[in-house]
Amino acid sequence: MGHEQFEEAVALYAIEALEPQERAALESHVASGCQECRAALAEYQEVAALLPYGLRSQPVPHQVKSHLMQAFRRDFPDTESDREKAVKMSAAIEHTPRAPAFGGFFGLFARPALGLACVVLLIGMTVYVLSLRTDMQKVLAERQQLQTTLRGELSDLRAQIAQRDRETADLRKEVAQREEIMTFMRSPNMKVVALSGLQAKSAGGFLLFDPQNRKAFFYAFNMPSLPPGKTYQLWAIMDRPVSAGTFDTDAGRKGRMLVDSVPGDVKKFAVSMEPQGGMPQPTGHLYLVGQL
C-alpha cells in the first residue's frame, strides 16, 4: 500500500477518529518502518494531548486528593517499617563478635576488628535516629496536609452554601419573571413576534408584546457568546431604530429581558451586538430580526 493514503489517516489516528480496520492498516504501515508516518503520528499525538489545555479549569473536589493520599499509602507501605528496622538492629548486635572476657578494655586495641564493629554499630545507631527524625517530619507534614485538606473542604462547603443562596435568589427572580410572563399570556391583546437568526442561523428569539400597556417580554436563545466588553441590544424599529434595552446571555446562551415601554407604531424588532452599555443607534452586526 502506498504511503500517501496514510498521511490523512495519521491526524485522525491521533484523536482516535479512525474506524478499527483503518486503524489496523495504519498501525501495520507504521510498524513496517515508515519513519515519516511514525514522526507525524508522534507529533499529532502530542497535539492531541494538549487539547485539554483549552478547557476551562474545574476545581477538583478536595476529597479526591485525600482519598488518593490514603490509597497511595496503602499501595506503598513503608518499605522499611520501624519494627523491621528494630529487628535488623538487634540482629546486627547479635552478630557482633563479643569481646573475649580476658581481653578487657585493652582487648579493643588488641583486636582492631572489634573496634571497627563498635564504630559500625555507632554509625548504625546514628542512621537509625536520623531516620526516626525523618519519619517524624513526614508524619508532621502529613498532618499538615490533612489540616489543609480539611480547611479546603470547609471552604468548599461555605462556597456551596453561598452557591445555594445565589441559586435561591435566582429562582425567586425567575418565579417573579414567570408571573409577569403569565400576565402577558393572559392579556387578550398579546402579540407574539418571532425573531430569526442572521449571523448564527440556529439563534432565535421571540417577543411577547402587549400593545395596550406597551410592555413586552423578550427571550433569545442559541445566541453566539459575547466577547468581553460587548452586549446585545434590542431595537424597536419604526422609521428608525429606538433602543429597547440591552441584555447579556447566560451559560446556556439564552437572554431574557422585560421591556417596560415599547415605543408606539413599532413595525420591526432587531438585535445587534454593541459595546457594553449599549449605543444610541445600532453600530454592530444584526443578530436577530423579526416583524410585527
Added chain:
Amino acid sequence: MEVSRNQASCVDAALLARVAKGDIRAFDQLYEQTSPILYALAVRVLNNRDDAAELLQEVYVEAWRKVDRYEGQRGSPMAWLVTLTRSRAIDRLRAGASRARDVSRGTDEQTVQRVRSGAPDPFDDYADRELRVLVESALSELPAAQQQAVELAFYEGLTHTEIAARLKEPIGTIKTRIKLGMNKLRTALRPVRS
C-alpha cells in the same frame, strides 16, 4: 512560590520515577500539577462532576501502579496522563456508567465549549497559563466546523463515520475537517512542543 513547580507541562520523568518508588511527596506534587487539567478533561468527557471525580481517582491509582512501565519515548509524562484519562473516561462513557447528565448538555454546538478569552480563570495558579492561552487561541482560530469535528472525536470518542452520521455530513467532509483542523493545531502549537 516557584511558578513552574505547579505546571503540568513541567512534570518530568524524574518525578514519575519518584512516584513509582512510593515517594508520597512526589505524588503530592504530581497531583497538584496535573489534577486541574485531568479533572477538566474528565468533566468534559463525562459531563458529570461526581463521575469525573471518581474517574480521576481510578486514573491516578492506575498511573502509579503502571508508572514503572511508562516509557519516556512515548511522549511527555503529561501526554501519557492525558491519554490515560481520556481513554478511561471514554470507556466509562461508552459503558453508559455516567449517571444523569447535566441538563445543559444537548446540542452539538455545545461541544464548542472553550475558555472565553480574557475571562480570568480562578485556577490559573495551578494551570499553565501560557500554554492555555496558546491552545485556546489555536482552537479559536479554527473554523467552528473543524473544531467541532476534532472535539467530537477527542472528547466524545466518536469515529469519523459516527461524526458524519451525527452531523448528517459526508464522511469525506468530516475526514477533511479533522485533517485540516489537526494540521492547523499542529502548526499553531509548534512553539510549545519540544
